[in-house]
Amino acid sequence: MNAMTPGGFSARFAGLRDHLPGGRTPWVAALRGAAAEHFAATGLPHRKLEAWRYTDLSPIAQAQFTEALTLAAEHPVLPPMRAPHRAVFVDGRFAAGLSTLPAWCRTLAGDLNAAEGWLGALARDLPVVSLNTMLFEDGLMLDLPAGTDGGALELLSLASHTGRAIAFHPRHLIRLSEGASLTLIETSLGPDGASYLHNPVFEIQVASGATLSHVRIQREGRAGFQLATVLAAVEGGGTYDNFTLNAGARLVRNEIHTALLGPKAACHMNGAQLAGDGQHADTTTYLDHAAPDCASRQTYKTVLAGKSRGVFQGKILVRQVAQRTDGYQMNQALLLSEDAEIDAKPQLEIYADDVKCSHGATVGALDEAQLFYLRARGIPAETARAMLVQAFLTEAIEGVTHPLAQAALAEATEGWWEREAA
Amino acid sequence: MLRIEGLTAEIDGKQILKGINLEVPTGEVHAIMGPNGSGKSTLSYVLSGREGYEITGGSATFNGVDILAMEPEERAAAGLFLAFQYPVELPGVGNANFLRTALNSIRKAKGEPEVDAMAFLKMARAKLKTLQMSDDMLKRNVNVGFSGGEKKRNEVLQMALLEPSLAILDETDSGLDIDALKIVSEGVNAMRGPNFSALVITHYQRLLDYITPDRVHVLMGGRIVKSGGPELALELEAEGYAKVAA
Numbered sequence: 001m002n003a004m005t006p007g008g009f010s011a012r013f014a015g016l017r018d019h020l021p022g023g024r025t026p027w028v029a030a031l032r033g034a035a036a037e038h039f040a041a042t043g044l045p046h047r048k049l050e051a052w053r054y055t056d057l058s059p060i061a062q063a064q065f066t067e068a069l070t071l072a073a074e075h076p077v078l079p080p081m082r083a084p085h086r087a088v089f090v091d092g093r094f095a096a097g098l099s100t101l102p103a104w105c106r107t108l109a110g111d112l113n114a115a116e117g118w119l120g121a122l123a124r125d126l127p128v129v130s131l132n133t134m135l136f137e138d139g140l141m142l143d144l145p146a147g148t149d150g151g152a153l154e155l156l157s158l159a160s161h162t163g164r165a166i167a168f169h170p171r172h173l174i175r176l177s178e179g180a181s182l183t184l185i186e187t188s189l190g191p192d193g194a195s196y197l198h199n200p201v202f203e204i205q206v207a208s209g210a211t212l213s214h215v216r217i218q219r220e221g222r223a224g225f226q227l228a229t230v231l232a233a234v235e236g237g238g239t240y241d242n243f244t245l246n247a248g249a250r251l252v253r254n255e256i257h258t259a260l261l262g263p264k265a266a267c268h269m270n271g272a273q274l275a276g277d278g279q280h281a282d283t284t285t286y287l288d289h290a291a292p293d294c295a296s297r298q299t300y301k302t303v304l305a306g307k308s309r310g311v312f313q314g315k316i317l318v319r320q321v322a323q324r325t326d327g328y329q330m331n332q333a334l335l336l337s338e339d340a341e342i343d344a345k346p347q348l349e350i351y352a353d354d355v356k357c358s359h360g361a362t363v364g365a366l367d368e369a370q371l372f373y374l375r376a377r378g379i380p381a382e383t384a385r386a387m388l389v390q391a392f393l394t395e396a397i398e399g400v401t402h403p404l405a406q407a408a409l410a411e412a413t414e415g416w417w418e419r420e421a422a
Numbered sequence: 423m424l425r426i427e428g429l430t431a432e433i434d435g436k437q438i439l440k441g442i443n444l445e446v447p448t449g450e451v452h453a454i455m456g457p458n459g460s461g462k463s464t465l466s467y468v469l470s471g472r473e474g475y476e477i478t479g480g481s482a483t484f485n486g487v488d489i490l491a492m493e494p495e496e497r498a499a500a501g502l503f504l505a506f507q508y509p510v511e512l513p514g515v516g517n518a519n520f521l522r523t524a525l526n527s528i529r530k531a532k533g534e535p536e537v538d539a540m541a542f543l544k545m546a547r548a549k550l551k552t553l554q555m556s557d558d559m560l561k562r563n564v565n566v567g568f569s570g571g572e573k574k575r576n577e578v579l580q581m582a583l584l585e586p587s588l589a590i591l592d593e594t595d596s597g598l599d600i601d602a603l604k605i606v607s608e609g610v611n612a613m614r615g616p617n618f619s620a621l622v623i624t625h626y627q628r629l630l631d632y633i634t635p636d637r638v639h640v641l642m643g644g645r646i647v648k649s650g651g652p653e654l655a656l657e658l659e660a661e662g663y664a665k666v667a668a
Contacts, residue, residue, distance in 0.1 A: 368473065369510050370510050370512055372471075372472050372473065372494060372510075373506065373509070373510035373512070374512075374520075374524075375471075375493065375494035375495045375498070376470050376471070376472075376494045376495075376497075376498060376503075376504050376506075377498055377520075377524035377527075377580060377584065378495050378498035378499050378524050378525075378527040378528035378531065378584065379495060379523055379524055379527045380495050380527060381493070381495065383523065383527065384495075387515055387519075387520075387523065388512075388515075390514070391512060391513060391514025391515045392514060393514075394513075394514035395513075395514065
């Protein structure tokens with residue numbers, strides 16, 4: 001069998017289709033059936049596709065992942081809770097006993113019929129999204145009422161050590177009504193020795209004047225895979241901010257599609273990728289300016305050590321109607337070893353004529369003059385390098401203002417270089 | 423005491439230092455003057471351990487220890503300080519964090535207890551005051567957006583906090599107006615004492631009006647060609663390098 005054929009996952013679906021949540025509910029079954037058909041036709045994306053030139057998913061196709069059979073028997077060790085509310089998913093399934101949900105949060109499996117017309121509304125014909133639609137079991141269903149300040153909510157995804165190669169495909173639906181605001185801090189964790197696939201899809205709707213700050217901290221185990229797709233739609237005057245830290249996993253693809261649909265919608269997409277020996281980190285963004293007077297800002301920083309590979313692809317589409325668009329994209333990479341490789345592909349596609357759009361990219365090593373300056377002041381070489389790596393990340397991280405998110409990010413990035421250099 | 427004997431060094435195969443002999447006894451301030459290209463900055467970089475310079479002969483010892491075999495951070499821990507001619511900008515590194523990390527690295531290397539954030543802030547503020555610098559300096563990124571004068575004052579602030587026993591000041595006067603020159607000089611003079619020595623490298627005599635050296639050495643073509651008392655600096659200023667060295 002060709003490595004990229006859909007065989008494994010499609011066969012799982014054929015066997016499970018009636019047993020998955022909503023398996024006998026017509027609208028869900030129809031949605032899953034259509035996704036399965038699409039996935040059967042495409043399979044996992046392969047490197048001949050332009051959007052996947054730099055990221056090879058054949059290790060995922062070869063792994064023959066199966067579903068987690070039962071909830072993990074042993075309770076995982078949870079990181080300390082930072083926000084007043086937390087939703088915990090273990091192997092893609094909601095762990096009620098570990099969670100405290102606010103009134104405006106439910107779970108998808110718990111109330112699937114409430115998701116009709118919502119689930120799949122933003123989905124596109126992306127194979128990875130179809131794979132999720134076909135096999136999702138659960139997810140967060142967050143519906144923040146108009147004018148509500150939701151404060152901060154933690155979303156925690158844990159992979160348990162089952163001894164089998166498992167895959168889970170959580171589907172998270174997030175809707176902020178007019179003028180609502182929320183900081184969502186999402187952390188994904190997994191044991192280092194386990195091979196697993198975490199394939200989350202987020203469908204995010206931000207209504208007029210609403211603000212969602214979405215902080216994603218990816219710390220999957222070093223043998224794990226994450227394929228994450230964020231699909232966000234922002235109405236006029238709304239703001240969607242996404243910050244993604246990729247620090248774990250053997251391979252991660254962080255794909256973000258944001259559409260600015262009404263005047264004066266705004267979007268900040270920032271991120272940092274830290275990859276060490278044997279890791280592959282890919283951030284791919286699509287920004288669709290579909291209304292006038294919208295602003296978008298993107299700053300991505302990638303730090304690569306050992307034999308690692310980083311990818312940044314960023315496309316900005318400015319439609320004809322999107323006059324007075326203000327778009328900015330910057331991606332920078334710091335290579336700490338000769339074996340590291342970065343591929344960067346910025347893309348602007350502009351159909352409006354009154355537009356301010358710029359992008360830039362830099363790739364470099366640590367600055368020897370800066371390193372010597374620090375060492376000449378008595379700072380040991382490894383500490384000096386760590387300081388300069390942290391300084392490089394600062395510009396991307398300083399946009400994250402919520403103190404809980406800052407604390408979570410600091411914890412995830414501090415000491416990274418010391419660990420990689422060890 | 424700093425003792426340099428027959429020091430030769432090259433960069434990219436080009437010999438710059440052609441046999442330097444120099445002694446700076448503890449407690450003394452010596453000036454090195456010389457025209458552009460004479461090897462002044464190379465000498466300061468070789469002594470502080472910058473990469474890229476090949477030492478082809480001779481020796482440099484500080485209190486009897488061979489400093490040329492040490493890493494730059496080990497030299498700093500041993501009490502050596504280089505005030506850079508062109509202080510380096512460090513975007514993303516806060517000045518307070520930088521200064522405290524440097525101070526504690528040196529203290530740790532010497533087996534002394536580290537200074538906590540509160541105690542450090544108190545120390546730093548006192549030094550800032552004597553250098554007529556604003557507390558804001560601590561919050562800014564290291565040298566980023568600093569004027570020429572601010573950068574040089576920041577060098578002197580670092581020196582004041584790290585309390586080296588031997589300071590090499592590489593063209594610290596360049597780019598300074600007269601007020602900044604006075605403040606920087608006062609900062610250096612405040613360090614003078616029986617346990618502090620300095621090597622003041624300068625192109626012009628001007629700085630030596632404020633920092634009076636015990637000895638003046640003329641560096642030309644990679645060698646010390648003449649040494650004398652403070653009056654030698656005035657002689658150089660009046661008559662030029664070529665004539666004095668002839």
